[in-house]
Amino acid sequence: MNFRATVLTLYPEMFPGPLGVSLAGRALSEGKWSLETVQIRDFATDRHRTVDDTPAGGGAGMVMRADVLARAIDHASPADDVRPRLLMSPRGLPLTQRRVRQLAGGQGVIIVCGRFEGVDQRVIEARGLEEVSVGDYILSGGEPAALVLLDAVVRLLPGVMGNEMSGEEESFEKGLLEHPHYTRPPEWEGRPIPEVLLSGNHAKIAAWRRGEAERLTAARRPDLLEDRDQPFEK
């Protein structure tokens, strides 16, 4: 098994969920990656199997306990585990295609899914958790974020994406949003396909797509153009 994902969660029944169907699901059943869940609650020690407590300093909500979470992490990922330990967190660096590619080139990931107000800061530091965000909005838990991250990574694993999709040509891979797509019929509700795409002139088609990609990127995501001086892939 090349790529091993281990997800620490209070809701293991959310997995594989959408990752059990289509591209990722086929790859999972073909053994191209593996998915293991760890129930964090199994590492609580009291009678009520408590995983959270009130925030130090007061305030609303509950915080996941460092000791319980650390026991779960140590069980799932011994000290010699080379896989990065991620914590899904709105405070993390936003996930990018570059980081997704790096992760897909590694041996797997440990993913901690937060709940409540989040996790005790001390376990983040003591276990070297890398906080990763999937966007500037708040989810009720880290599980949907973990599903997003794994979906993006798994499709890049060797042998997962067939010819049905081209990983190289997509949005972000060249630091640009992708050009628009068209397919048959040639005219639909009075809207024709741009003529150049039917011309058979591959150089012209490539130039048109490139121009559309640049135009869309400048209009919607000028921040991507500013980043383009740095090499996108690593």
Ligand code: SAH
């Ligand atoms: N009080 C926190 C939000 C907690 S949301 C704050 O204001 O920052 C509960 C859990 O959902 C988090 O611990 C995290 O694991 C997950 N989560 C919420 N939004 C997320 C996002 N945008 N990206 C990744 N994980 C997120």
